[in-house]
Amino acid sequence: MSLSRLNNPHLDTMSSDFLYHLNINVACSQNATDIEQQFGDIRVICTGGTQKRMKELAIYLRPILGIADNSEPVDLCESGQRYAVYKVGPVLCVSHGVGSSTFSVVLHELLKLVRYAKCEDVVFLRIGTCGGVGVEPGTVIVTEKAYNGCLENVHEFPILGRRVRRPAFFAQDVVEGILGVGNQPKDSFEIIKANTMATDCFYEGQGRIDGAVCEYSEDDKMKFLQKAHDLGIRNIEMEATMFSSLTRKADVKAGCICVALLNRLNGDQVTITMEQKHEFEQRPFIIVGRYITHLLK
Numbered sequence: 075m076s077l078s079r080l081n082n083p084h085l086d087t088m089s090s091d092f093l094y095h096l097n098i099n100v101a102c103s104q105n106a107t108d109i110e111q112q113f114g115d116i117r118v119i120c121t122g123g124t125q126k127r128m129k130e131l132a133i134y135l136r137p138i139l140g141i142a143d144n145s146e147p148v149d150l151c152e153s154g155q156r157y158a159v160y161k162v163g164p165v166l167c168v169s170h171g172v173g174s175s176t177f178s179v180v181l182h183e184l185l186k187l188v189r190y191a192k193c194e195d196v197v198f199l200r201i202g203t204c205g206g207v208g209v210e211p212g213t214v215i216v217t218e219k220a221y222n223g224c225l226e227n228v229h230e231f232p233i234l235g236r237r238v239r240r241p242a243f244f245a246q247d248v249v250e251g252i253l254g255v256g257n258q259p260k261d262s263f264e265i266i267k268a269n270t271m272a273t274d275c276f277y278e279g280q281g282r283i284d285g286a287v288c289e290y291s292e293d294d295k296m297k298f299l300q301k302a303h304d305l306g307i308r309n310i311e312m313e314a315t316m317f318s319s320l321t322r323k324a325d326v327k328a329g330c331i332c333v334a335l336l337n338r339l340n341g342d343q344v345t346i347t348m349e350q351k352h353e354f355e356q357r358p359f360i361i362v363g364r365y366i367t368h369l370l371k
C-alpha cells in the first residue's frame with residue numbers, strides 16, 4: 075500500500091490549501107482529518123468530459139460496487155461551479171471539460187485531494203470519446219503512448235517562460251490490467267491497445283478540413299493521418315499527453331480508455347446519432363466496471 079506523495083516540496087509548508095475550482099478548503103495544519111473522513115477511502119478516480127456522462131457512470135457503478143441506492147447522485151462540488159464530482163463508495167466520478175487546459179486544473183486539485191485525504195494506491199482513469207484512425211466506429215482504445223499534435227511522444231507546455239517536455243505514456247500494468255479483464259468474447263465490440271494523439275484543437279489540430287479556418291488540402295490531411303497511423307496511433311483526442319505526463323510526475327497510476335465515434339480515415343464529421351453515441355459511450359463504462367471490480371478484489 076502506498077500513499078500518494080506527489081512531487082511538490084512547497085505543499086509540506088502550507089498550513090491550508092484552497093482547492094479553488096472544487097471549492098474544497100483543506101486545513102493541512104489540522105492534519106486534514108475531515109478531508110480524510112470524506113475522501114480517505116477513494117481507490118479509483120474516473121474522469122470524463124461531461125457532467126452528464128460522469129453522473130451516468132456513477133449510477134452505472136452502484137450495482138457493480140454493491141451499493142443499493144436509487145437516489146439522484148449528488149454533485150459534491152456544485153458550489154465550485156466548474157467541475158462535477160460524484161462519489162460512489164471508493165470511486166469518484168469527475169467531469170473535466172474539453173482539452174488538457176481544463177483537465178489539468180481539476181487534475182492538479184484531485185491529485186492534491188488524494189494526498190490530503192491519505193488515499194492509498196489510487197488509480198486515475200479517463201473515460202472518453204475520440205476519433206479513430208483506421209478503426210471501426212465503436213472500437214474501444216486503451217492508450218499506451220500519447221503523442222502530441224506534432225506527433226512527438228511528449229507533453230510539451232510552457233513553464234516559467236520555457237517549453238518543458240515531459241514523457242507521455244501509461245503504466246504497462248494498468249494497460250494490460252484493463253485489457254486483461256476488459257476483453258471478453260461475449261462483447262459485441264472490439265477493445266484494443268494502441269497509441270493516441272492528443273491535440274489542443276479539435277479542428278485544425280486534428281487535421282480536420284471542416285473547421286472555421288483551414289489552410290491545408292485534403293491530401294495534406296490524409297498524409298498526416300497516415301503518418302500518425304504509421305506510429306501506431308489509432309485514436310485522436312485532446313487530453314492523453316497531459317493526463318499521462320502529469321500523473322506520471324505525481325507518481326500516480328493512470329489509464330485512458332476511449333471509444334471512437336468515427337474513423338478519421340473516412341471523414342471529419344461526427345455523423346452518428348445521439349442514440350448511437352450514447353450506446354458507444356456505455357462501452358468504456360463496461361470496461362471500467364470490470365477493471366474496478368478487479369482492482370478492488
Ligand code: R2B
Nearest residue numbers: 123172173203311312313
Ligand atoms: C474527445 O472529445 C472531446 C472533443 O469533442 C475532447 O474532450 C476529447 O478528448
Ligand code: URA
Nearest residue numbers: 203204205310311312
Ligand atoms: N473527440 C476528439 O477529440 N476528436 C474526435 O474526432 C472525436 C471526439
